[in-house]
Amino acid sequence: MGGSRQFSGIRRGVVLALAMALVGTLSQCAQPMPAGTSPVAIRHSTTEAREPTATTVPTRSAGPVSTTTATRTATPRRATTATPPRKPAPDPPSWEVVRVVDGDTIHVSRDGVVVKVRLIGIDSPERDECGFEASVGNLRRVIGGRQVTLLPGARTSSDQYGRLLRYVEAGGSDVGLAQITSGYAVARFDSRDGYGEHPREAAYVAADRASPDRGWLCATPVPVRPQTGWPLPGDEHPCPRGQPVKGNESSMIAHSPGQQSYLVTSPEQCFATLSDAVAAGFRPAKR
Template identity: 25%
Template sequence: MVQVIDGDTMVVMKGEESVNVRLYGIDCPEGNQASGREAWIFASKLADGNPVEVQPIDIDRYGRTVATVHVNGRSINEELIRSGHAWVYTQYCTNDFCRDWLKLQSDSQGARSGLWAAKNPTPPWDFRHSFKLAQATPQSSKPKAPPASAASYHGNISSRIFHDSSCQHYDCKACTATFTTRQQALDAGYRPCKKCGAK
């Protein structure tokens, strides 16, 4: 069984054990970023109800297994690039096959597939950096609550608990799953934090 958290993160059941997997060498738009939901839907359709083969490459700082994941002989990593739902994460994609992935990305860009249909799509690493800067900016007055459509949530991939942006645990070390809406977090199997309520 596979539970897709976002485009490049999933939980794979290995017997009775759940393994948190980060797809190697790619970076999908965040859940609260343009095209993020589309990447999640695409990855979910590929993995839904199908047995997967996880080929571990590394363990990241959050304890997740960094891997290529195959379903029915197809690499989910590659399919996300080919369909225009992911960037090749060149900072971390160092294997020989990454050159082939860059060619896939170039073809996807040329075809304006997926996220490349936008004029200037923002890479997720830039989006995360901007988001952290915005969170760190001191407010001269009490900040206004964001509209519901702009609310974002972070999920702890270890405890399966999610937090809203006002929570002290919002940026915890293992809070790497992102959700645009509260319902999206609930649908992914996460529970709201008892302290902040994740409203």
């Protein structure tokens, strides 16, 4: 008897729940229920229309049956890819300075290999030119017998003489910039004279302009080679005979009679001696 009463109670609860669902559906629908449609079908169709992702789960209890609606929403998971850590760039190899040729050229050695290196973006006096010894002496003090690193930066890897074109650093300091700052080299062989811009050009040019003494001055005046006739044969742009040294302002180079480019140089200024030209800020031509 007890089991029959419990079963009757459950059945009455189910009927009551269906009746309540039917009343709710009828109150929300404006149109009358079609003939022959069961309350269960109406409840199912209405629930599916309103909540496509809802699932109705009947929960049994000792009393009337209640319904609980749970909505499950699928959340897509993003695939994550672990990024491997970047390996730090290896440090450039060190080279030993074995010879200082002049103020802008050195020989370095590593693993038994000796190479000749031309510092990028600077120019210093050649042998027998004014300021040569001072420029070489300063460079020897900076890097002589030390370990240096070579860094690329020029438009080409080497020059026409087979010398590597490199920035040279010693102890993290730019050796070429130090030569300019100290007045023993000038900024040259860059975009201003057709050799292409290099990454440190702006710093080099600024240091060159700020340098108080470029080291080109000599202790004694440099005489001009005497000439018999004037102007010289083939001279396209002659200076006065009393001021034969030609100063080219675009390159700030002074050309003396007898040098390679003298006859074709168009001067903006003319000087009596090379020392006068150097005092005005020009540097002697190499050839």
